[in-house]
Amino acid sequence: MTDLIPRRARIWARGGLALACTAVLAVTGLPGLQGTAYAAKGKRCDEIYQSAKGAPQGTSFPWNKASDSVRDKSSWDTYDFDAPRQAFDGLTLPSDPAQQEEFLKQFDSDYEKYPENTKERVYARYKNYLTRDPQNTKYGTFEKWLSDAYILPNNNNRRGAFYEEKVVKDLGLVGPDWLCQEEIPILDKDGKPVIDPKTNKPLVRKFDAVNYRTNDFLEFKAGGGRDTTQDLANRTFLQDPQRKDARLTYVFGEEKKSATTKYLAKVNSEVGSDPANPRVRSYEHRSTGVPVSRFDPNTSKPDPYMNTGAKQPSGGAARNIEGSMPTPKDMAERMARIRAEDPTGLRVRGPGGVDFSTLQLSYVGKPVKGQALNYAFAAKKADEDEENVGWGGQEKAQLISDSFFTWLALTPDKFWVNLMPDQPDRIMDPAFGRTDAGRVLLQADLEMKHDWARDVDPRQGTGKKLWEAMQAEGLDCGPIERNWIVPLPARIRADENGVYILDAPLKVNSEAAVTTAHNPNGDCSLTEAQTHTFERLVREIVVPGIEHKVNTAPAYADLRRVYSARVAAEYVRQQDQQEATDYRSVINSNDVSGWPLRGANKGWTPRQTWEEYVKSFTQGDYSYPCGNDGRICVVGGVDFSQSPKQDIGATEFTAKHKDLPRSAQTSVKAMTDKADSDDLLLLGGGGPADTGPTPTPTPTDTPTPTATPTSTPTPTPTSTSTGTPTGTPTPTPTTAPSTPAATPAGDDGASPSPAPAGGSSGRGSGGGGSLASTGTDVLPLAGAAAALLAGGAAIVWWRRRRA
Incomplete structure (x- = not known):
């Protein structure tokens, strides 16, 4: 009994403390x-x-x-x-108003009669909207209503x-x-x-x-x-x-x-x-x-980029790119509609926050037969309240995708362009000339010629500096200068998931050349030593500025986009050598009918660009006073060329880009921040279709609103009488890696052979240039020798001023 007393005392003491606390809470x-x-x-x-x-x-x-x-x-x-309405982003209505009205008659505007998340309910909801806005003044089309009024607000909430x-x-x-x-x-x-x-x-x-x-x-x-x-x-x-x-x-x-x-x-x-x-x-x-919905080929949009004709789900931010309007005005109107439907600022990140003028291909996954190819575009972030952003995404993404297929379809001997005033019959391969990739290369060539002409104005800046350096070297004039662009080693990383394109810089080369075309400024005769001196001065004074423009100026953005697609295409070629992919029937088929010239460029021909160049060459882009006797000297011209790649190795990649693989995989499902760059977004696509159940929200209450590069076959620039190779462009063999990178063993335990270097071995084979090995420990190095090829001439010279 004596032992029970202390226990009872402790129990009552604890109870008293609890009551005291309760009393305090009751008061306070x-x-x-x-x-x-x-x-x-x-x-x-x-x-x-x-x-x-x-x-x-x-x-x-x-x-x-x-x-x-x-x-x-x-x-x-x-x-x-859970984003079940996303499964209906591919629904359409007849474009003819009368046919559309007839089609909608079968649906009751009381949409609640139809089961949720069915196409019948979608059409009934749209009919209900039209009864309130018969002229459809707010959205204008069924597609805009579907995206901005039906799917997007639901996803936001x-x-x-x-x-x-x-x-x-x-x-x-x-x-x-x-x-x-x-x-x-x-x-x-x-x-x-x-x-x-x-x-x-x-x-x-x-x-x-x-x-x-x-x-x-x-x-x-x-x-x-x-x-x-x-x-x-x-x-x-x-x-x-x-x-x-x-x-x-x-x-x-x-x-x-x-x-x-x-x-x-x-x-x-x-x-x-x-x-x-x-x-x-x-x-x-x-x-x-990440919005999760079922992909239905009858109601959902297929992925529009980078994949073969099969109806694959439109994953990740490909949906955002599809929401990018073609003009600033169209985009501004769309953003106004979106804001009206989202007064509390809940909206999912969309194309309004992307500067599509900077869009580049950043990643492609390892191709697997029967599955959509994973890919990611990179672009600069933008504030949705900024003007002139968010538009033009579809056109630029389509250019990258079309170029990717062009580089796969054409054999490497066709990867060249040539702007010479005396060679109208050798501008580019006819098949290449029917693609936007070919157009971009040729137009970039012409653009560089114009830039060259501006930069060598002897009255100011670079041109004045060049002229003064020529005088100091005792040069009376300068010869015709031939210029072309070659890519510096593109920094890439290939691993078991695919290839990451980290950087793809371009380099401008320049050398003296002659042409049989009319020279508006007369002849310039120099000794071999004087010619070499002039070339050196040009490389030191003029080339850096042109090279900077090629790598950064908006005028060359399409060229950089096309080149990034070439890197990806070469990687896919190499993977197809190891094991058949869905791209095998495309590779080296020389059939580019599926990726033609589009939009405003549909009627473009290589001859048009050549004629622009001839006018520039013979008449001059700009006129400059050059002498006390009132003479006028004119200059004009420029050119473009090839591409290489370099794997940076696992150690450097992990040190500088350790979070990039995760970002790339996330972008396949939704737009996301690029973890290794604070000002870039990744907009991905591809991935297997989601056919499983969608998640069910658990909240029970309504939430608050809220190395050594290798080159593909190209005509090698020369300084012959025409300034370009004669006859059919002769491929320049690529160099095989001295120590080919090993690849994972196949299912039978045998290690696949490394991809052959260079050359094309027929349909379904690789070719087009292999990549230098600099320490990859998983896959053959990806990259590509872009055959961005040309011959061209720039008139870069001046007569000595006469007294």
């Missing part, structure tokens, strides 16, 4: 609520989101360490969200709910202290409800997550923007004296928009924040939302 309420009309109305976050069950993280959150923090790149990941669940789970916002979907009446300094001037109702701020014990009030945004309708509530809430210790933290799934950053700074200044401990903070919990 929850921490931070005493003396106010505030009361907890939300539910525990881990009860709303069952997947978030677990131990709470505590209070060591990223925004406590820095007021403007970003999740470490190594942790960036993805989350799936669903993404937000799934991101909210992810943040709660990732950050450990669990336990009794964390409430989600918490609605808080906004009170003024006297404790009275603040009336919303727009609704004339008491203002209520609904936070995604709240912790009254730590005074943390969180708002989750899957994107990088904010809901502007919350601005008044935010400011008033933070100015309430009873909330002087409250902190508002925005958690973003993407990089903050510039307008959002400015807004957060403005609110901090309005509520009297201490700069060392601001009350309004942000944390970018970077994670890409």
Whole structure:
């Protein structure tokens, strides 16, 4: 009995302590609520989101360490969200208004009669819209309505709910202290409800997550923007004296928009924040939302790029590219429609945030027969509020895709262009001349000639410097100069997943040449030594500026796009040598009918560009005064050429681009940030079709709105009497790697042989140039010797000034 007394005493003591605590809470309420009309109305976050069950993280959150923090790149990941309406992005209606009206008669405008997520319901919803807007003035076409009014808003809402669940789970916002979907009446300094001037109702701020014990009030945004309708509530809430210790933290799934950053700074200044401990903070919990839907070949759009004719699902950001309008005006109108449907700023990242003028091919996956080829384009980010961005994406992506197939289809002996004023019959191969890839090469050649003419103006800048250097060397004039572009080793990395195109720079070569065509400035006779001196001066003074333009100027962007496609095509050629792919019937077929000249360039011919050049060569691009006797000297011309590649090796790739493989794989499913470059996005596509069930959202409450390069066969530039090779262009053999890289063993355990270097061995074979081996440890090096080939001449000389 004596042992029981201490036990009973301890039990009663504990019970008394519990009662005391209960009494205190009954008097004071929850921490931070005493003396106010505030009361907890939300539910525990881990009860709303069952997947978030677990131990709470505590209070060591990223925004406590820095007021403007970003999740470490190594942790960036993805989350799936249910997007069932995406499966209907390929639905169409007859374009003829009468036929369209007749087709829609079979559907009732009361769309709720039809099952959700069926094409019948889609058509009925559209008919319902037309009854409210008979002239279809808001969207204009069924396709625009389908994308901007039916699919996109639904995706926006669903993404937000799934991101909210992810943040709660990732950050450990669990336990009794964390409430989600918490609605808080906004009170003024006297404790009275603040009336919303727009609704004339008491203002209520609904936070995604709240912790009254730590005074943390969180708002989750899957994107990088904010809901502007919350601005008044935010400011008033933070100015309430009873909330002087409250902190508002925005958690973003993407990089903050510039307008959002400015807004957060403005609110901090309005509520009297201490700069060392601001009350309004942000944390970018970077994670890409992946829309999940079933691919139906009868209702879904097939992937439009990089893949063979089979109906493969349109994965990743290929959908965003399809939403890019052809002109700035069209794009501005589309963005206005999207904003109207999304007043709270919930929208999924789309083409409005992409500068498509910078679009390049960045990655292609290892081709697998029967599956869509994974790929990723890279482009600079843009603010959706900027003008003249977001448009032109389809045209540029189509150019890359068409060029990719052109490089596969044509045998390497056709990869050349030639602009010589006395060779109208040898401009380019006829088949190559029927493609946009060939057009781009020839037009770039002409563009460089024009640039050369501008840069050698002896009155100023580079031209003046060249003329003064010639005088110092005792040169009376300069010979005709032949210029062409050759790629420097493109930096690539090939691994078991595919090839990453890290950089593909181009180089300008220049040498003296002669031509039989009329020279408008007369003859210039120099000794061999003087000619070499002039060539050196040109390479030192003129070439660097031209080379910079070729690598950076918008006028050459298509050329850079076409070259990146050549790199990818050569990689696929090499993979097809190892094992048959869906591209085997295309490779070396010499059939380019599937990738013709398109759009405004549909009627282009190589002869047109040649005639422009002849006019430039014989009449001069620009006129320059050159002498005291009033004579006028004219100059003109330029040229283009070939391509190589270099694998940077596993060690360097891991050190500098360790997160790129993850980014590339993510981009196959959705637009994402390029982890190794802060200002670039990846827009991918391809991947196997998703035929499984779509995810079901778990939120039960409505979420808050919210090496040595190798070259392909090319005519080798010469300084013969015509300045170009005579006869049919003769291939220049590529150089085999001294130590071929090993490739993974096949299913039978045998190691495939390395790809042969250079040459074409017929349909289905590789050819077109192999890649130098610089340490790849998995696959043959990818890359390509782009046969961007030409012969051309630039008139670069001046007569000595006469006294």
